[in-house]
Amino acid sequence: MDIKNLTIISALEDLRSKKITAVDLVEACLENIRKHNQDYNVLLTVEDDDKLIKQAREADATDHSSPLSGIPIVVKDMFSTKNLRTTAASKVLENYTPKYESTVTRKLKEAGAIIIGKANQDAWAHGATGENSDFEPTRNAYDKTRVAGGSSSGSAVAVALGMCLAAIGTDTGGSIRVPASYNNLVGLKPTYGRVSRYGVVAMASSLDTMAHVTKNVTDSAHILNITAGADPYDATSIKTDPEDYLKSLTREDLKGVKIGLSPDFKMATLDKKLVKKIDESLKLFEKLGGKIIEVPLPHTPESVETYYILVPSEISSNLARYDGIRYGNGRSHFGAEAKRRIMIGTYSLSSGYYDAYYKAAQKVRTLIIKDFTSAFEHVDVIFAPVAPVLPYKIGEKVNDPLTLYLMDIYTSPVNLSGLPSLALPAGFVDDLPVGIQIIGPPLSESRLFSIGNAYEKQ
Amino acid sequence: MNTYQPIIGLEVHVELATKSKMFCGCPAEHFGIEPNTHTCPVCLGLPGALPVPNRKAVEWTILLGLALGCQINEHSKFDRKNYFYPDLPKGYQISQYEEPLAINGSLEIRNSKSEIRNIRIRRVHLEEDTGKLQHTTVNGKDISLADFNRSGVPLVEIVTEPDFRSVDEVDQYLKKLQKIVRYLGISGTDMEKGSMRLEPSISIAQIAKHSRSYKHGKDFEHKLPDYRVELKNINSFRFARKALEYEIQRQTEILEKGETPTQQTRGWSEAKNATIPQREKEGESDYRYFPEPDIPPLRISNEQLAIINKQIPELPDAKSTRFQKEFSLTEHTSNLLAEDKSVADYFEEAVKNSLAASPSPLTPIIDVANWIINKKIDINQTLPAELIQQILRSKQSSQIDESELEKIIVQVFAENPKAVEDYKKGKLQVVGYLIGVCLKKGNFHQAQIKEAVEKKLRNV
Numbered sequence: 054m055d056i057k058n059l060t061i062i063s064a065l066e067d068l069r070s071k072k073i074t075a076v077d078l079v080e081a082c083l084e085n086i087r088k089h090n091q092d093y094n095v096l097l098t099v100e101d102d103d104k105l106i107k108q109a110r111e112a113d114a115t116d117h118s119s120p121l122s123g124i125p126i127v128v129k130d131m132f133s134t135k136n137l138r139t140t141a142a143s144k145v146l147e148n149y150t151p152k153y154e155s156t157v158t159r160k161l162k163e164a165g166a167i168i169i170g171k172a173n174q175d176a177w178a179h180g181a182t183g184e185n186s187d188f189e190p191t192r193n194a195y196d197k198t199r200v201a202g203g204s205s206s207g208s209a210v211a212v213a214l215g216m217c218l219a220a221i222g223t224d225t226g227g228s229i230r231v232p233a234s235y236n237n238l239v240g241l242k243p244t245y246g247r248v249s250r251y252g253v254v255a256m257a258s259s260l261d262t263m264a265h266v267t268k269n270v271t272d273s274a275h276i277l278n279i280t281a282g283a284d285p286y287d288a289t290s291i292k293t294d295p296e297d298y299l300k301s302l303t304r305e306d307l308k309g310v311k312i313g314l315s316p317d318f319k320m321a322t323l324d325k326k327l328v329k330k331i332d333e334s335l336k337l338f339e340k341l342g343g344k345i346i347e348v349p350l351p352h353t354p355e356s357v358e359t360y361y362i363l364v365p366s367e368i369s370s371n372l373a374r375y376d377g378i379r380y381g382n383g384r385s386h387f388g389a390e391a392k393r394r395i396m397i398g399t400y401s402l403s404s405g406y407y408d409a410y411y412k413a414a415q416k417v418r419t420l421i422i423k424d425f426t427s428a429f430e431h432v433d434v435i436f437a438p439v440a441p442v443l444p445y446k447i448g449e450k451v452n453d454p455l456t457l458y459l460m461d462i463y464t465s466p467v468n469l470s471g472l473p474s475l476a477l478p479a480g481f482v483d484d485l486p487v488g489i490q491i492i493g494p495p496l497s498e499s500r501l502f503s504i505g506n507a508y509e510k511q
Numbered sequence: 512m513n514t515y516q517p518i519i520g521l522e523v524h525v526e527l528a529t530k531s532k533m534f535c536g537c538p539a540e541h542f543g544i545e546p547n548t549h550t551c552p553v554c555l556g557l558p559g560a561l562p563v564p565n566r567k568a569v570e571w572t573i574l575l576g577l578a579l580g581c582q583i584n585e586h587s588k589f590d591r592k593n594y595f596y597p598d599l600p601k602g603y604q605i606s607q608y609e610e611p612l613a614i615n616g617s618l619e620i621r622n623s624k625s626e627i628r629n630i631r632i633r634r635v636h637l638e639e640d641t642g643k644l645q646h647t648t649v650n651g652k653d654i655s656l657a658d659f660n661r662s663g664v665p666l667v668e669i670v671t672e673p674d675f676r677s678v679d680e681v682d683q684y685l686k687k688l689q690k691i692v693r694y695l696g697i698s699g700t701d702m703e704k705g706s707m708r709l710e711p712s713i714s715i716a717q718i719a720k721h722s723r724s725y726k727h728g729k730d731f732e733h734k735l736p737d738y739r740v741e742l743k744n745i746n747s748f749r750f751a752r753k754a755l756e757y758e759i760q761r762q763t764e765i766l767e768k769g770e771t772p773t774q775q776t777r778g779w780s781e782a783k784n785a786t787i788p789q790r791e792k793e794g795e796s797d798y799r800y801f802p803e804p805d806i807p808p809l810r811i812s813n814e815q816l817a818i819i820n821k822q823i824p825e826l827p828d829a830k831s832t833r834f835q836k837e838f839s840l841t842e843h844t845s846n847l848l849a850e851d852k853s854v855a856d857y858f859e860e861a862v863k864n865s866l867a868a869s870p871s872p873l874t875p876i877i878d879v880a881n882w883i884i885n886k887k888i889d890i891n892q893t894l895p896a897e898l899i900q901q902i903l904r905s906k907q908s909s910q911i912d913e914s915e916l917e918k919i920i921v922q923v924f925a926e927n928p929k930a931v932e933d934y935k936k937g938k939l940q941v942v943g944y945l946i947g948v949c950l951k952k953g954n955f956h957q958a959q960i961k962e963a964v965e966k967k968l969r970n971v
Contacts, residue, residue, distance in 0.1 A: 152557070370603055376595060
């Protein structure tokens with residue numbers, strides 16, 4: 054059975070009408086894993102076949118009324134999964150098996166999902182290409198020689214290669230949107246706090262969001278319906294009840310929708326090859342009836358600098374617990390990128406430097422947030438590219454961290470501001486996928502889905 | 512010629528007696544509990560676990576702040592204090608740095624010269640306790656074991672300005688602080704169990720003979736000595752006293768030689784009866800404090816504050832003053848009664864009981880006070896109403912005719928010949944039995960009966 058183009062929604066229909074079984078789905082995933090995992094380095098841990106088939110049989114014994122009944126899902130290796138190894142793609146946690154379940158994976162399981170395995174990623178989610186994995190980089194589903202995009206590299210490629218129907222990842226500075234775009238998929242980074250962070254290895258706590266990658270907007274809305282909500286175990290989770298996001302997918306056109314475009318975003322180093330494609334995508338929004346309005350975001354050019362002070366600061370503290378006493382491996386097992394970020398962060402927080410770095414960056418962060426707040430007084434959503442370049446060749450930039458940091462130019466301001474953003478496929482350049490994103494004000498996920506759905510239908 | 516003036520400041524840690532820990536649902540109780548049984552992903556600092564602040568602990572810290580006359584910050588937040596130690600599973604302690612819950616309070620004490628001294632309280636903040644290491648030998652190998660039952664127990668830190676000028680003042684402050692915390696019912700403040708811990712810092716100022724005396728803390732603000740010795744490992748008030756006295760002498764001797772004592776941390780060694788240097792401290796350690804991103808900032812509303820304020824009970828000083836006024840007791844007696852809230856409450860309940868018998872009270876209030884203080888009444892065993900009856904009985908029985916008592920004893924002995932025989936054979940424990948029987952027959956004071964029964968037995 055070919056599941057590469059199968060969405061969750063149609064799979065559920067087929068399951069409920071008994072056209073297919075959950076066992077069929079799981080076997081198809083396992084087949085694709087056998088075929089591709091070795092080459093593409095997608096999954097770090099695959100659940101035992103027997104256990105998966107057993108779960109599928111149990112799902113098939115029901116009427117599949119649960120929202121994710123029998124649906125195979127892959128989870129980024131940042132999420133604690135009880136009794137299933139969780140490494141964050143770092144050698145430090147190579148032998149760590151959690152004794153507890155993250156809120157997101159618990160909710161998925163309760164909804165009937167079958168967790169196929171744990172996805173490769175940049176170690177600790179530090180990276181935009183996937184090459185910082187301590188266990189071989191994941192390869193792009195459209196070109197094996199190129200990067201998959203990161204840090205949720207394995208999550209995106211697992212969906213693209215049919216190892217699951219949807220995958221869960223995290224997005225701290227673009228980590229779901231970049232790999233989704235690089236593999237022609239839909240990636241949602243929800244509002245900060247909309248989805249619980251409990252049980253997910255922390256990268257930068259004030260920016261981390263629990264995101265997911267799917268084949269279309271409807272599936273994305275469906276997954277958010279399950280993962281969103283307040284969590285008594287996460288003090289930063291948003292108390293407001295989530296909406297029914299599937300109900301938002303009614304729009305056929307974009308009449309009356311004001312779409313913001315920032316000249317400040319254009320200043321960034323967008324690869325010339327991409328300009329035409331991105332413009333075409335924007336034209337499509339106009340064709341659907343959307344009105345393009347220029348909005349200034351004057352502080353966003355400072356986003357990358359701000360991001361690379363605040364994020365490493367939080368990282369240096371969040372990684373302190375891996376002290377070699379628990380979890381087996383010591384601090385010498387940290388990879389180069391983790392070490393670099395620990396050092397930058399430790400420096401930024403040190404007395405004498407705190408005011409000049411951490412505190413100054415916090416102030417700029419506030420200005421960036423204000424930019425967006427003002428912009429959303431005039432527009433409904435803001436349009437932007439996802440990545441400024443096409444996927445690099447694997448190894449092409451590994452010795453150039455500064456260039457790699459600039460990959461976050463369009464994505465990091467969104468995380469600094471805690472906003473939701475939906476990354477959508479925009480076609481191909483040189484046979485490689487390109488993505489755009491629509492950014493909304495806090496808790497505007499329904500709006501993003503509704504606009505994204507209209508765009509996707511074209 | 513110089514005189515020397517000790518300058519002492521205090522950091523006191525008090526573990527809150529909340530049911531659950533500071534940031535998770537584990538029981539906060541840890542003393543004498545099997546190691547690592549009161550733990551969960553949060554207090555073990557497992558990857559991905561997140562802290563959720565304990566509302567009660569926040570309220571109690573505010574309560575203590577208010578009781579110490581502090582200003583409560585409308586905006587408060589938690590910060591991370593980053594340092595490595597094997598008993599700190601996250602590699603940082605969640606504490607409060609920039610915006611503690613309470614600041615700028617004070618506590619009035621009376622020193623040995625009967626001078627009223629106002630000790631300024633710089634801040635009262637909330638943090639989490641660490642785990643505990645046990646250094647032990649297993650199979651002949653020296654090893655360290657970590658117990659995380661204590662990890663994440665709520666801990667309040669009360670920091671004073673360097674306002675103490677003598678060891679006695681420190682002693683008075685600690686006793687008063689302990690009393691207040693116990694009154695509020697927020698901590699056992701048991702030094703032996705570690706639920707109250709002290710860290711004094713001490714330095715000695717040299718004062719030229721002609722300069723005016725340094726009585727008030729403020730005079731020192733620009734003249735504090737440029738070094739400071741922190742004292743650790745002090746687990747009783749007595750050790751605090753000894754360690755401070757030792758330091759005063761040690762530092763004075765160094766100053767006499769024209770040298771400056773080293774800025775350092777010293778621990779009290781009971782075995783050596785001396786303080787000994789711990790790790791050297793050069794200036795401030797770099798804890799890389801920054802705002803805890805896992806916990807949103809706290810906002811304390813006026814409404815919340817008003818509700819908490821209402822929970823402050825009458826505190827020891829106020830209670831003592833009221834007892835003096837309301838019951839015409841001496842300051843000494845009132846203070847003794849107000850020492851412990853449950854004793855004070857018991858006293859008032861007993862008095863109420865006595866006064867309820869109109870038109871005239873059953874017994875004078877001073878008698879009730881004296882009985883409670885002098886006879887060490889077990890307030891958990893004797894109900895207040897029973898106490899009044901006991902006092903009454905003792906008064907009546909003391910007036911009872913000696914011959915009446917004699918008659919009863921004769922009767923009891925006659926009715927219990929075997930007991931009397933047993934006594935003669937040397938079974939002395941029958942005395943208790945005979946006293947008990949007599950007690951049932953008349954309204955006597957126990958001591959009075961005991962004396963009479965024993966006397967009679969000796970004469971049989």
